[in-house]
Amino acid sequence: MxxxxxxxxxxxxxxxxxxxxxxxxxxxxxxxxxxxxxxxARAASVTATQRTLEAIFTYDYKSVDNELPKAANNLTSDFRHDYLILIKNDIAPAAKQKDLTVRATAEAAGVISTDRSHAVVLAYLNQVLTSKDSPQGSVLSTRVRVSLDKDAGQWLVAKIDPI
Structure with missing residues (x-):
């Protein structure tokens, strides 16, 4: 060469x-x-899940008509529609009838699956309920599977399934 x-x-x-x-x-x-x-995406979906669960499951019978509809802003349009009907027909009347106050805390949450526009999160939710029948209060612990969709850069809850 x-x-x-x-x-x-x-x-x-x-x-x-x-x-x-x-x-x-x-x-x-x-x-x-x-x-x-x-x-x-994982971190943001967990934060959105915890924030939204606490907002939609925390209410006071004195202000339930104002509090819960505000929380609906963190839901997809289909779920928001169903949630607002549930508030009007079931939650608000029952809360007022029983003088019910509920404080919810999302104790823990973890991602089951995620991609850029959809996430599924498992969360542990504790609720402290007080009412005229139970002024000392009671605790309700629930596991929920939360489906979220990303819309315009914001994670919105699309579905909540108790486990």
Missing amino acids: NLGTKRIVLAVTAVVLFVAAVAASGFTGYRFWSDRQAER
């Missing part, structure tokens, strides 16, 4: 190695970015 051929082979090898290094760097960068996005 003469000197000219060696230089061409060396140049081609250098170009191939450079392209391979750029491709590997790009792939690694994409994976890092993708993993960070997934972690952000």
Whole structure:
């Protein structure tokens, strides 16, 4: 092999190695970015779940008509519609009849599955209920599976299933 051929082979090898290094760097960068996005989605969906559960399951009979509809802003349109009907027809009348006060706390939550636009979260919810029949209060603990959809950058609860 003469000197000219060696230089061409060396140049081609250098170009191939450079392209391979750029491709590997790009792939690694994409994976890092993708993993960070997934972690952000997990953290944001858990936060949204806890905040929303506490808002929709906490109310006082004196202000139930004002409190609970505000919490509906954190729900998807279909679930919001059903929730508002439930408030009007069942929750508010029962709360007023029994002088019911409920304080909910999402004690723990963890992601079951997530992607960029949908998440499923398992949460443990404790509720302290007081009423005219039970002024000392009682505690209700529940596990719920919460489905969320991301809409315009915000995680909204689409469904809540007790487990």
